[in-house]
Amino acid sequence: MMELDYYEVLGVSRSAGDDEIKKAYRKLALKYHPDHNPGDPEAEQNFKRAAEAYDILRDPDKRARYDRFGHAGVNGGGGFGSNEDIFAHFSDIFGDLFGFSAASRGPRPMAGSDLRYNLTISFSQAATGDEITLSLPKHVTCSECKGSGAAPGSKVETCRQCNGTGQVRRSQGFFQIAMPCNTCQGTGRVITKPCAKCKGEGIVTDTRELVVRVPAGVDTGTRLRVRGEGEPGVHGGPPGDLYVVLTVELDKRWRRQGQDLVFTQEVSFVQAALGHRVEIPGLEKPIPLDVPKGVQSGAVLRVPGEGMPYPGRRQRGDMLVEVRVLTPTRLSDRQVELLREFEAAGEQTPLQKVKKAAKKISKAMGLD
Ligand SMILES: [Zn+2]
Ligand SMILES: [Zn+2]
Structure with missing residues (x-):
């Protein structure tokens, strides 16, 4: 899609104030609203463009970046996938304009939200990989009322106000505006006796356990995506994803540089001059290492394949041994001589x- 100038889209000058921008967007949102332009792809595109432009220009940060760097400054704007996203995103505007949100537009499928779970693991769990059981809060359909929100045995009546449509029509300026029915909150049904367990919500919060496989070699900041384990979708929409964001504890023995491990080996200046065999701690077992004669302080010796594994691969990083030559500070007379x-x-x-x-x-x- 061609990139349009956001100010042109909204029909405002580059110096337009926040109120002017909001007003311009309200006007366009009303004009190109899908309810007023059913089956008109051009109107729908204009509706989406206006939302994208407004999303950038109403935010002082994004607007400043857009002014300086154009679309590149705001990652091309992003835009909105669906009208439902727009209704949800600007619920304040559409609340004002139409007095309803996406929910009252009838049961349309909506994807569930993604969830984030922060997980701290030990260094050795990161080194070997592990299976970890998470305890997650989960919204589940109420088992008592099967999600209807009505107490078992009680009747759910069709709303008389809207005859079960969930909407009432009202004139506003030139338009017939669909408003949500206040009596039934747009559901078209009236619960005479709410379910005691979920207080009429139809949904309860539960805890569930989920086993997550952490691959070997992960690091702090690694995000594991678990498909379909986010919030459930609404009206048959797909569930969101769960993102497990990892923090890996440090290990005193090594510093980590990506998949390489850095170990500091101290040697006396005599050992440095003559060469010396040492054992350094490895992930599985001690690693024998010859410090060559004549080594300088600060030299780095590389032991290939003894670092952290690369997640999902057979390769491993290296062990980097940083040599520190110690200078003696207390000498006997004989040693001085x-x-x-x-x-x-x-x-x-x-x-x-x-x-x-x-x-x-x-x-x-x-x-x-
Ligand atoms: Zn219930
Ligand atoms: Zn109603």
Whole structure:
């Protein structure tokens, strides 16, 4: 679809105030309302465009981004999938305009909402993967009244106000406006005796258990989507999805860098100079590692395939061993002596050796 200028869609200037924008949208919403334009695809498109434009321009943040960056600043606007979304999203406007919301338009299928569940797991659960049982609140159809909201044995009568249609018609300006029936809240039925268990709602809150499989290698922020486990749909609409958002606890032994694990291995400066064999903690078992002689402090040794698994794959990240060379801070006199000797030995360059040898020779020959 071609991207239209939102100000043009609403027919307002770029400096229009909030009230002006709202007024312009109300006018268009009324004009292109599907109830007044049944089976007119152009009106429906205009109705959706106006909603999209209003959604951006009524929000100061989105409007500022749109002004600066155009559609790119608001992710292309997004738009609305269905008229029901629009009614639900701007219920304030449609409440004012028509005195009804989507619910009173009769039983149309609507998808259930997505749910979010925050779950904290241990580091080892993340490393190996796990099956975790969640306790979820769930809205379920009341078993007492089978969802009717009427007490068992009581009668559900057809609303006399609207003759069971759920709507009453009223003139407003040029239009005949469908209003929800106040007597039955748009359901077309009147419950004479509400169900005691659900207080006439037809729905009760229950707890249910759901087993979620957490794959190995997940990290904080990983979202697991469990299809169809969100809120139930309304009037036969599909259920929403459940999103399990993970927090993985830290492990003192390693730092995590994506799927790599970072371990810090301390060695003495003698071990660094001469080389040293160590054992570092691995996910399953200790990993033997040769710290090579001459290693520098800060050097990183890589042990391939000993990091975290990649979720859903056979590969694993690496273990990165960061070497820290420790400088001794308390030395005995003997150690100081040895280190001085060590340094002196290290200082002797070949030229010094030659000079020393030459001196010895000249001394021996009596030329000194
Ligand atoms: Zn009930
Ligand atoms: Zn009624």
